[in-house]
Every structure is written in structure tokens, then in C-alpha cells.
């Protein structure tokens with residue numbers, strides 16, 4: 513796993529996001545199975561933290577986060593995420609992915625705060641490169657990406673949802689979503705901000721980022737952070753229907769449009785990747801930031817007692 517991560521990191525450092533030519537638009541890739549053949553069975557691959565099920569007849573994979581207690585995004589998780597995404601991206605049968613959680617009430621708690629506390633500069637560098645890599649791959653994916661947010665989704669968890677093409681959230685006001693970095697005394701990086709702006713617009717993004725707002729599901733819908741609320745027991749049915757609607761179009765037109773809409777934001781991180789890593793490592797290494805993060809973790813633990 514570590515070797516695979518290193519290879520991924522090396523590749524991205526050398527050439528930026530996977531070149532578009534490798535992700536050429538293809539008309540209805542999954543629809544190429546010769547008519548009359550029996551439906552292919554589902555294929556699955558599972559690592560420690562993410563379960564992936566590929567339905568070959570629909571061309572849709574489901575990626576389920578299963579990293580208790582709260583699907584926090586640590587280095588191992590991020591590495592698995594990138595490897596799974598690369599496998600699916602290279603699978604000509606796969607046209608869409610549904611990203612969801614197997615942990616009740618939690619989609620993802622965001623970046624693992626322990627990865628940003630009391631570690632070395634080398635560790636922060638490796639961790640941040642993996643965070644960048646996850647976003648670059650997901651945001652630039654040629655597949656239709658659908659987030660099924662079936663629980664709370666702060667910060668990095670929200671970024672995953674925002675990076676998808678469409679977001680369905682469970683209709684439960686106890687579940688919250690948003691970029692709450694300011695509440696931790698840290699700052700959402702420019703590409704988190706740009707992704708957010710591309711979804712909700714400048715005004716909502718600015719206010720939400722300054723306040724570090726976490727929105728209960730109904731408010732998240734009101735501000736456009738998610739596209740639809742669905743009763744929890746209907747999420748799967750709805751996801752299948754939404755995916756079918758997106759996949760009814762020729763891939764190439766959708767893919768080129770998506771690339772056109774997202775290219776500027778992706779290019780910016782690719783061009784400033786090393787600078788962004790330096791910013792992160794020097795910011796997170798400051799004693800004042802370490803103190804804020806420690807206090808936040810303590811607050812999380814106290815909340816229980």
C-alpha cells in the first residue's frame with residue numbers, strides 16, 4: 513500500500529493530474545457488451561477502509577467508507593481511496609460511482625486531526641500530498657460521481673461530497689455538512705474554497721467559510737450545498753435513479769463539459785502544488801495551530817462525558 517501511494521505521489525508530482533488523453537471520453541462504455549449475453553455478475557474489491565462493489569450490467573460502482581469510528585481521512589484511507597478510484601477510472605466497464613458510508617450516521621468526519629498533530633514536517637508533507645491527490649483525482653474524474661451523504665459530513669468529508677457531480681443527503685436534521693475549518697482555528701485551503709464556490713456561489717461560500725458553518729440537512733439544501741434530501745431508507749433507490757439519468761447521456765459530451773467547468777480550479781492546484789504543501793506544513797507546524805487542534809480534540813472527547 514505504501515509503495516502504491518509513493519508511485520501515485522511520484523506520478524502526480526511529475527505530471528500533474530492524469531492527462532486528459534488517458535481519460536478520453538468514450539460513448540457509453542458499459543453499453544458495449546454484445547446484446548443477448550447474460551448480465552455480468554457484480555465484482556467487488558475491498559480493502560481495509562473502503563468497500564467497492566462494481567455492477568457490471570449498469571456500469572456503476574458503489575464505494576462505501578467503512579473506517580470506524582467516524583471515517584476520518586487518514587493517510588491509509590486516502591491512499592485506499594486514490595487506488596480504488598484509479599482502478600475504477602481504468603475499468604472501461606465503469607461509468608459512474610456512488611460514494612457513501614457504511615458507518616451509521618457518519619459520512620466522513622473529515623481529515624483525521626491526529627495526522628495534523630505532533631507529527632514531523634515529512635509526515636505533514638506526505639499527508640497533505642495525499643489529501644491533494646484525493647481531490648485531484650475525484651474532482652477530475654471522468655466518471656459520473658454521486659455522493660450519497662448518509663450522515664454527518666464536516667470539512668474534508670464535505671469536500672468529498674462537493675467534489676462529486678451531484679449530492680443526495682439523508683433527510684435528517686441531525687446530520688450536518690459544511691466546511692467548518694474556521695471553528696478549529698484553521699483555514700480551508702484555496703482549492704477547498706474554489707470547490708465550494710463552484711457549488712454554492714461566492715456569497716454563501718464566503719459567509720459559510722468565515723463562520724465555519726455546519727448546516728443541518730434542510731439548511732444545506734436551502735443553500736445549495738446538497739442537491740436533494742431523501743428519506744434515509746430511500747437513498748439507494750434515489751441514487752440508482754439519479755445515476756441512470758446522468759448515464760443516459762453520451763459520456764463524451766458530459767465529460768468535456770465537466771472538464772471545461774472544473775479545469776481552471778484543477779490547474780491552479782497542479783501549478784501550485786508544492787507551494788500549497790509548504791503552506792500547509794508551515795501553518796500546521798505553528799505552536800498556536802497545534803494548540804487549537806489539541807483543544808478541539810479534547811473538546812470532542814469531553815463532549816462524550
Ligand SMILES: CC/C=C\CCC/C=C/C(=O)SCCNC(=O)CCNC(=O)[C@H](O)C(C)(C)COP(=O)(O)OP(=O)(O)OC[C@H]1O[C@@H](n2cnc3c(N)ncnc32)[C@H](O)[C@@H]1OP(=O)(O)O
Nearest residue numbers: 581584621622623624625626664666667668698792795812
Ligand atoms: C493551510 C491549510 C491548513 C489547514 C487545512 C486543513 C483542512 C482541514 C480539513 C478537515 O477536515 S479538519 C477535520 C474537521 N472535522 C471535524 O471537525 C469533525 C469532528 N468530529 C465531529 O464533529 C464528530 O466526531 C462527528 C463526526 C460529528 C461524529 O460524532 P459522534 O458523536 O458520532 O462521534 P465522536 O465525536 O464521539 O467521535 C468518535 C471518535 O472519533 C474521534 N474523531 C472524530 N472526528 C475526528 C477527526 N476528524 N479526526 C480524528 N478523530 C476524530 C473522536 O475524537 C472520538 O475519539 P475517541 O473515541 O477516542 O474519543
